[in-house]
Amino acid sequence: MRRRLAAIALAAVLSVAACSAPADEVGMIPTSAAKGESAFVYAQHLDVITDWDPATSYSNEVKVLQNVYETLTIWDPVNKKAGPRLATSWKATSDGRTWTFNLRQGVRFHSGRELDATAVKQAIERTMKLGQGASYVWDAVETIRVNDPHSITFGLKYAAPLDLAASAAYAAYIYDTSVVEKVRDGKTDAGSGPYTIANWDKGGEHQVTLKAFDGYWGGWDGPHYRSIRYRVVPEPERRWELLQNGQVSFVDRLSPRLFAEARRTPGVRVAATPSFQTAMLLFNTREGPMRDPRVRKAVQRVIDYPRVIASLRGAGTATSGIVPAGLPGHVRNRVPRQHLEQARLLLQNAGHGPGGRPLTLTLTYADGDADQQMLVSMLTAALKELNVTLDADAMPWLEQWDRGKKGDQDIFFMYWWPDYADGYSWLGNVFRSKDPVVFNLTYLKDQVADNQIDQLPILSVTDRSAAEETVADLTERLLDQRTVAVFPWVVRYQRAYLGTVAGYDDNPAYPDVVFVYDLRPAA
Template identity: 70%
Template sequence: MRRRLAAAALALTIAACSAPPPEVRQAQPGEAAFVYAQNLDVVTDWDPATSYSNEIIALQNIYETLTVWNPVTKKAGPRLATAWNASSDGKTWTFTLRPGVTFHSGRPLDAAAVKAAVERTMKTGAGASYIWDAVESIQAPGPLTVTFQLKYAAPLDLTASAAYAAYIYDTAAVDQVKDGKTDAGSGPYTIASWRKGEENELTLKAFAGYWGGWDRPHYRTVKYRVVPDPRRRWELLQAGEVSFVNRLSPRLYDRATRTPGVRTASMPSLQTAMLLFNTAEGPLRDVRLRKAVQKAVDYRGLIKAMDGAAVPASGIVPEGLPGHQRGRTPRQDLAMSAQLLQRAGYGPGGRPLKLTLTYAEGDADQATLARRLTETLRTLNVTLDARPMPWIAQWDRGKKRDQDIFVMYWWPDYADGYSWFGNVFRSGTPPVFNLTYLKDPVADSMIDMLPVLNVTDRPAAQKSFRQLTGRLLDVRAVAAFPWVVNYQRAYLGAVAGYDDNPAYPDVVFVYDLRPSA
């Protein structure tokens, strides 16, 4: 979303120590700020309508949506809307808004503001704005009542909880947000400072007029630090200089569970690792070579090396979402890989083949993938030039089609499998996240029907998901899916109330936390 977006994993490989682990220094009452350390630049786009990348970890604390996905009930719950209902045909949705909410600008967040924000997001046609494609018109019949008329039935309560493009913002202020000096949100935090390219990139401060109030203990300051070196991230956590690290290697996670002053959390995610093959230019235009790379990946070896930090992927969509396909776990087959290479004139006894691969700097799991694939392909007379890059640089390069294999993570805009197909694999010019550059009208037409079928005919939707998965992975061979991430977090013991919500990858809803002694 994306490395992420996409967000990249914060993984480390540090040898275990025989000596007892040092106790973490805790901030004293009154000095505590919540400090989030990650390996990638935080902000790529400040506009809440078009934002579609790593800044989700900050924007979900600045902006709010009508509803929020509840991972326990697996349904949408209240946020800016306190209640909603749908007509029997699923084409008319009415939301009742929370009273007394103001934007950081001081203007009221009312029905007219909701209407204006969603209409502006739809008009941009950028990022994840497609989530509102079903909307035909929006009315504000009362100051706290918003009615959406749809062109076709759609689960708008779920749409309104999306991690991207569902933000409600002040359209009178949003044109001033591009430099990161101000924002147009209504959330608990507002921008204090942004220093693009610096380690201490972003600082947020409490919005005094937040509707939830500040009477209970809360973090009043939130900081985001960019620390590409995984070893240093762990050291900063141990020193009490950062509060939260969103991913640890298995070895370090085990160490963290035994470190006084550190809390840990592990849970399955909806985040998949992907190798996207350049189908438009270079040697991987040949589908035989794409299939050869698919077969060369050591899927089982990677899962074993990650030791609990990942589970095998099956198909494109992870388990737990519409679109998941059981029984499609990939397997390495080096004999078939060699045959495919030889049919294309490469491989053992043929011409040498050179490929380039880019992946996220500071992501030890992706680095392991790159190293293992490099070693495997070398035995097949294939040289892989694997390059770690900062996300923005990698993404910019990808949009220029300047690599053969693009490694990144993906997760859904809202809890549904359509996101992978509509964003990663549907034709698009210029490319955004469709970094296979695939142009397949047959696949496109099937993808375009998924949102309707998901509401009107679930069996037909599941059939389409199955057919699309086979077409993309088996026939066109545009990608490989080596694993689904298991989140392994570490954070200071003074941080209380942390819960992971997989529908909002790597987001910490800081307002919900309680700083403690």
């Protein structure tokens, strides 16, 4: 994943033992929502929309588009597998190379066109042809055959978990290709979801408004929010104030201090959920001082991991390997530890460290991200004691990424979460060799690792235990043998929302998305 590029830029802003941590049920703030107002107001710090096209969108608009568009399947965090959405059932052949999906009947796009197998085929083929954003989730697809109006079969080049790919947060949307070219101005959409676009005020505070699509296949019986408003409020204190005043319904991220205050505030519910989002320090294995594995190992061992977790004050949990808990491929009992004496000896063996040649390392990280800044400050101080200077540069994400693709830094600090709920997303995107560089910002070229990574989609379908063993082997090779990265924490989302909002659950496969149709406005 790529990743909602705008969202990575500033957020501590996409593992679970359960769908979400229990929300705190407390009193009630007297608000318009409590009096029957049917609008759900989502407050966030970044612009909501960078791209309206469901085929190419790859950023913060996932919060909006998941309420407007639908995918064939959706990740079920309780059962930890793909569940039905636009497809009601599916099956694969024993070799994992042929998948047939049966489609939900009675579904219409907002354009009025009926959703059928032909429409599904056209949408996926267009996404594949454009080849932008996360379109690679369909890379295994070789042929698409319409069997009848409500059945479609995919022939794959190699075995792959297509049911998971079809649930991806990006590029898996099914849309009406006959109108999709008109969506770029934000005045219309090509989706089939419960909400449709009402207004887009580009760059404004009240940026996007969605309204209920009366023809939605799920119906509108019972209490529902009939509209959604996405409000852009950069200042965290103001977002919290607006929530307390009942002017917004939901805030997707609070600082530890504000979250603690929210827990004590009558009329506010909170949820703290381990996510699938990992913080990563990627080491430049191609050029500069980090080409020396002794220097890379030393940086790994300098970090005081327990202190980092404590400093996050509940906003992060300890990592174990590359893939977070709750996903296939998670390796237990690999919590990293600090070893300052080992770091000193490694640096001295490389000719640096106390009494050796001075060493300067460059690092880039997300401008405005307090959590990343905290770790950078700790790392700077610890390295200074070992005669190493850390030259850290905070940058907007797109600038940082452009610099990263040139290999113009020793350490690249970023977040990653999966396109769909599988550990392959980290290994295939971040650690497999690619030329030109995209997200493989360690610049590693390791044919053994590449071969193992390429086998993962096949094994995940044909031999799950072998797939998990392969991920364990890759984790050891990448983190211990090649020493290409550090994973200091897994993000723990800290949400706050009005006590009048019922039915909220966090789905970690869709970072910061609220599926508003599933909520109930409670009096």
